[in-house]
Amino acid sequence: MARIHAYRILNQYFEDESFLNIALNEELKKSELKREDKDLCTTIVYGTIQNLLAIQYQLQPYIKGKRVKKKIKTLLYLSLYQLMYLDKIPEYAVINEAVNIAKKQGYQTSKFVNAVLRNFVRNERRSLEGLDELERISIETSHPLWMVKMFNKQYGLEKTKKICLEDNTPPTRSGRVNTLKASKEELLKEGCFKEGTLSKDALLYDKGNLALTSYFKEGKVTIQDESSQLVARLLDPQKTDYVLDMCSAPGSKTTHLSALMENQGKIEAYDLYEHKVKLVEYNLRRLGVKNVHIQAGDSTKLKEVYSEKTFDRILLDAPCSGFGVLKRKPEIKYHDSSIMDGLVSLQELLLENAYYLLKNDGTMVYSTCTINKKENELMIQKFIEKHPDMEVIKQRTILNYEYHTDGFFMCKMKKG
Numbered sequence: 001m002a003r004i005h006a007y008r009i010l011n012q013y014f015e016d017e018s019f020l021n022i023a024l025n026e027e028l029k030k031s032e033l034k035r036e037d038k039d040l041c042t043t044i045v046y047g048t049i050q051n052l053l054a055i056q057y058q059l060q061p062y063i064k065g066k067r068v069k070k071k072i073k074t075l076l077y078l079s080l081y082q083l084m085y086l087d088k089i090p091e092y093a094v095i096n097e098a099v100n101i102a103k104k105q106g107y108q109t110s111k112f113v114n115a116v117l118r119n120f121v122r123n124e125r126r127s128l129e130g131l132d133e134l135e136r137i138s139i140e141t142s143h144p145l146w147m148v149k150m151f152n153k154q155y156g157l158e159k160t161k162k163i164c165l166e167d168n169t170p171p172t173r174s175g176r177v178n179t180l181k182a183s184k185e186e187l188l189k190e191g192c193f194k195e196g197t198l199s200k201d202a203l204l205y206d207k208g209n210l211a212l213t214s215y216f217k218e219g220k221v222t223i224q225d226e227s228s229q230l231v232a233r234l235l236d237p238q239k240t241d242y243v244l245d246m247c248s249a250p251g252s253k254t255t256h257l258s259a260l261m262e263n264q265g266k267i268e269a270y271d272l273y274e275h276k277v278k279l280v281e282y283n284l285r286r287l288g289v290k291n292v293h294i295q296a297g298d299s300t301k302l303k304e305v306y307s308e309k310t311f312d313r314i315l316l317d318a319p320c321s322g323f324g325v326l327k328r329k330p331e332i333k334y335h336d337s338s339i340m341d342g343l344v345s346l347q348e349l350l351l352e353n354a355y356y357l358l359k360n361d362g363t364m365v366y367s368t369c370t371i372n373k374k375e376n377e378l379m380i381q382k383f384i385e386k387h388p389d390m391e392v393i394k395q396r397t398i399l400n401y402e403y404h405t406d407g408f409f410m411c412k413m414k415k416g
């Protein structure tokens with residue numbers, strides 16, 4: 001049963017290139033699968049996308065020169081994923097299930113699926129010989145070649161290999177203590193949390209889904225990656241500050257800022273999308289946050305809303321290419337590389353608004369969950385050249401393999 005749901009989810013994903021987690025949540029909500037089947041379905045969906053290029057490389061000789069419908073390719077991808085990566089599932093079960101699904105497309109199709117899969121298990125895996133080093137990394141770790149080349153140019157070969165390998169490991173589920181409702185010491189005493197490795201607010205939970213616990217529901221902890229937890233601390237908001245959070249949803253950093261300000265001072269928070277603002281509102285309620293005013297709005301136009309030099313501190317956690325979070329969102333790997341150009345212009349526009357609204361002596365943090373230097377170091381370099389009264393206080397890039405967290409960039413600047 002898990003496989004038919006995985007098949008539907010992946011078909012929807014390939015059809016409209018939706019976000020995987022949205023397609024997965026919608027399908028699983030409708031289904032009556034048992035917990036273990038839901039887990040298997042999730043593993044198949046994410047595993048197939050995470051390893052898609054390696055799977056396609058192996059499948060290619062079996063479908064070469066044949067016209068195979070998109071849906072049948074999807075079925076072959078998820079079947080190969082199970083055969084290549086899930087040792088616990090017997091080969092006959094994978095093949096029988098795939099053939100049953102294919103029967104709905106007609107006898108010839110099911111015969112074809114049966115033949116491809118049986119040949120695949122019978123034969124040796126296709127070799128990577130003849131590929132150069134970057135092509136090999138691309139196929140082995142399923143990162144498109146342009147991305148591997150980009151990482152290689154920006155970070156060198158050794159780091160590129162480590163980044164790509166780490167992207168295919170399971171993400172750590174990190175929590176952050178919400179000091180508005182609990183202390184870290186008190187929660188550590190409960191015995192189910194561990195200290196983090198990077199953030200002093202982190203609580204690691206390895207007993208299942210943190211979102212289903214009473215700690216989460218009562219707002220004592222929230223889910224946030226450890227590297228992302230460093231951003232609000234870097235901004236270091238004070239209890240009397242007037243703070244602007246330009247890109248707030250789902251509110252992880254907004255609520256962290258509020259906790260650091262002990263619910264005092266004032267935070268103006270914005271996000272472009274109304275539905276995402278609802279998510280922030282839910283998190284503000286759950287976490288007992290009282291000093292945030294959240295609204296839907298375009299932060300590239302905030303110059304028209306506030307006068308110049310209004311805020312003591314500004315957080316610009318910018319929309320970005322997301323190359324730091326490929327462990328959690330593997331589908332980002334297959335986005336068109338041209339989206340980066342649009343993002344860079346948007347980030348520049350947002351930064352200009354931040355600059356205009358920041359008081360003299362004010363502090364701002366620009367952060368992204370990407371490791372693309374054009375959106376990070378080079379963005380800041382250009383910004384500082386344009387505004388010599390801005391001084392970089394601290395800048396940090398965290399690569400995913402260093403602490404087994406998301407990759408992140410953050411830069412703290414002061415207006416002179």
Ligand SMILES: C[S@@+](CC[C@H](N)C(=O)[O-])C[C@H]1O[C@@H](n2cnc3c(N)ncnc32)[C@H](O)[C@@H]1O
Nearest residue numbers: 247248249250251252253271272298299317319
């Ligand atoms: C990296 S996410 C923010 C994550 C958030 N700071 C957190 O820690 O939970 C970037 C956000 O920017 C929002 N966004 C994109 N363009 C925007 C714009 N022009 N104005 C305001 N928000 C925007 C997106 O909807 C997205 O929620």
